[in-house]
Amino acid sequence: MQQAALSDAAQRDRDIVELLQGGSHAxxxxxxxxxxxxxxxxxxxxxxxxxxxAADAAQESLLRVWKALPGYDxxxxxxxxxxxxxxxxxxxxIERRRDQDSLSDPAVEQAAxxxxxxxxxxxxxxxxxLRELVEAxxxxxxxxxxxxxxxxKSVAEVAAMLGxxxxxxxxxxxxxxxxLSERVRALGLGDPKLWLEEAA
Amino acid sequence: MNTPHxxxxxxxxxHALDAALAKTLAxxxxxxxxxxxxxxxxxxxxxxxxxQLRAALEREHAVQLAELQDGYVRLxxxxxxTLIGAGFAAGLAVTFALPWLKAHFGDNGVFALPAxxxxxxxxxxxxxxxQRDSLARALSxxx
Numbered sequence: 001m002q003q004a005a006l007s008d009a010a011q012r013d014r015d016i017v018e019l020l021q022g023g024s025h026a027x028x029x030x031x032x033x034x035x036x037x038x039x040x041x042x043x044x045x046x047x048x049x050x051x052x053x054a055a056d057a058a059q060e061s062l063l064r065v066w067k068a069l070p071g072y073d074x075x076x077x078x079x080x081x082x083x084x085x086x087x088x089x090x091x092x093x094i095e096r097r098r099d100q101d102s103l104s105d106p107a108v109e110q111a112a113x114x115x116x117x118x119x120x121x122x123x124x125x126x127x128x129x130l131r132e133l134v135e136a137x138x139x140x141x142x143x144x145x146x147x148x149x150x151x152x153k154s155v156a157e158v159a160a161m162l163g164x165x166x167x168x169x170x171x172x173x174x175x176x177x178x179x180l181s182e183r184v185r186a187l188g189l190g191d192p193k194l195w196l197e198e199a200a
Numbered sequence: 201m202n203t204p205h206x207x208x209x210x211x212x213x214x215h216a217l218d219a220a221l222a223k224t225l226a227x228x229x230x231x232x233x234x235x236x237x238x239x240x241x242x243x244x245x246x247x248x249x250x251x252q253l254r255a256a257l258e259r260e261h262a263v264q265l266a267e268l269q270d271g272y273v274r275l276x277x278x279x280x281x282t283l284i285g286a287g288f289a290a291g292l293a294v295t296f297a298l299p300w301l302k303a304h305f306g307d308n309g310v311f312a313l314p315a316x317x318x319x320x321x322x323x324x325x326x327x328x329x330x331q332r333d334s335l336a337r338a339l340s341x342x343x
Contacts, residue, residue, distance in 0.1 A: 033238070038230060045228050055231045063241050130224045149225035180221075181213060193213045197220075 013078045025069050040086050043161050046147040047090040057093050061086040083161050133183050141176035
């Protein structure tokens, strides 16, 4: 099933490349948007956290893709190229934001992450609490886990989007889940399984 | 109490966590007007692209003009060189060949040099004419 989806995706990419080779840049961009605009936005959401900033980054990334489309030389696959453009755009925006927040030192950011202590409030929705726990995860685990569920649990797709090997993605997912389970237990909300089942 | 067929508690927890995460981390939809904003931005940058394209074409045109200019100057220099060389060769021929022709063919030997030139010219003209004629015949046969 997943294999069929991958070959369908590859065929759609080939169609876009053929349009580009034929000089139909506008038509190629239309097809590209149909196939990638949601993925690009989701990648931006997972990297940027803030939906508004993610939307801006996605717009800028796709504009860059549009400008560079006539020069696309097929050295990398279409998806790799688009995701690389998007990641670079997001990382630049994150760097800029970090400079503005005067948190240019990664150690400072890690300390800030570690300082995030999730305290359950009375009557707080379980899903909200779980969302907070996910947000408090170390950055690489949070990004991987978020994108994994956004992309319907496709490790291959997450690996392509983040530009990392599938093994790294699996390791990050395993560690993220282990950390979450541990933190759910640490909240002392009773049986974590029951709590999670209520959340689901 | 767990029966031997029940999954281990860790697996149940994993399953519950997976279901809860799937619900919590639902994929966000595109913001309203995303595509329209992108289209508007594409239209806005189009004139810049056209200006860049025009500048690139003008640069290419200027390079081609410069190459043509260079070629023309080289051709003029070569023509001038050929003319000077031919004049020099003619001067040498007159200086050295005429006394030799007079000595061997008498006073009428002076006319031998232009006569040889005329013969060579005629041979060249006829051969060119013959080639053109045969080419024309070959073409007419093909048709």
